[in-house]
Amino acid sequence: MMNVENGVHDAHYFVPSPSRWPIVGSVALFCMGLGAALSINNVSGGVWVLIAGFAILLWMMSGWFGDVVRESERGNYGQQVDYSFRWGMSWFIFSEVMFFAAFFGALFYTRLISVPELGLPSDTQFHLWPNFQAEWPISTGPKSPDYQSMHAFGLPAINTALLLTSGATLTWAHWGLLQQNRRVLSRGLAATIALGALFLSLQAYEYHHAWTSLNLTLASGAYGATFYLLTGFHGLHVLVGTLILITMWLRVQRGHFTPLHHFGFEAAAWYWHFVDVVWLMLFLFVYVI
Structure with missing residues (x-):
């Protein structure tokens, strides 16, 4: 019925x-x-x-x-279609949560299980990795990786502040939409887009610095591989989110969205806030701990 x-x-x-x-x-x-x-x-x-x-x-x-x-x-699109869109976006974000959960799981397995087991004294360990020490980031081995690890303070801390601020500006834009204040909506979206672009620029600079000055590459053992895997895929999601927000900003300029019908904007906001949360976890587990 x-x-x-x-x-x-x-x-x-x-x-x-x-x-x-x-x-x-x-x-x-x-x-x-x-x-x-x-x-x-x-x-x-x-x-x-x-x-x-x-x-x-x-x-x-x-x-x-x-x-x-x-x-x-x-x-x-009526209310039932809107309801279907919301369920679809919810399941999409859930799939993204599982996507990053797999990468975080690989990081935790390497740090908490694999590396400690390799450090246990044994004949195999003695013959293959006589100088190996179970520490993170790995700094000893048959070919000691001559690289430096990334520090939490500096560009990573600045990028954290940028993404947290972008979440606030996007919420400000959403408030403007609900209050039918198109100027606040447009400016809030523009500020969020600018912060996202600045984040990507600083991350590109961070990669260049890590690759050339710290000698931290994808070949730098498990640390280098997990670092670029996690931060790189997150950067890709920031790029996609920025492109989505640019599309929303262009739609706002054409007069799209009303306080009652604006799921396209809401979906973009959900995605962006999800990206913010993932970065906070990255900052904690990749840079700080």
């Missing part, structure tokens, strides 16, 4: 017309996979196939999301 009293279900659920974008996305992924394989094997033209795959993917994303925006602005 259709329940219309709780404000969730509608008499008619909007079903979009058949779309070409899924097959376009499949072609993009095929080209990206093929181009990557050809490039790795130094096959002529592989790089161009990879670039074409990325270009097709961007075209697909622009077209598909554009269709969703136009359908929303035409009023095709």
Whole structure:
């Protein structure tokens, strides 16, 4: 039975017309996979196939999301569709939580189980790693890694402050939307985007400093691998979040969103706050402890 009293279900659920974008996305992924394989094997033209795959993917994303925006602005989405969007975004963020949980699990396993076990006295340990000491970051071994670890204070602390501030400016923008203050909404979004771009710039500088001055590379043992894996994927998420916020800002300039209908903005805010929380965990477990 259709329940219309709780404000969730509608008499008619909007079903979009058949779309070409899924097959376009499949072609993009095929080209990206093929181009990557050809490039790795130094096959002529592989790089161009990879670039074409990325270009097709961007075209697909622009077209598909554009269709969703136009359908929303035409009023095709009722409360039940909005409810479905919220569940979909919730499960997507949950999948991202599991994504980072796997990387944090690898870090914890390395530091709390693998490294201590390798440090236990044994014949194998004596013959293979006679000078090995169970400490983090690993600084001894058959080939002592000549690198320095990253410190928490400096650029990492500044980036932490930037992301925390960006969460506040985004909340300020959301408040402006609810109060129908478009100026506050626009300025809050612009400030959040600027803080995200500054974070990425400082992280790029941090990587350059770590690679050239500290000799900290992906080949710097377990420490280097986990450091770049965790912070690199987080930086990728900050980049994606910044692009999403730029899209929201452009929509605001076109007069989109109302206090009652603005799930696109809310979804972007959820994603950004999730990125903030992940960085706080990274700062604690990668830089501080």
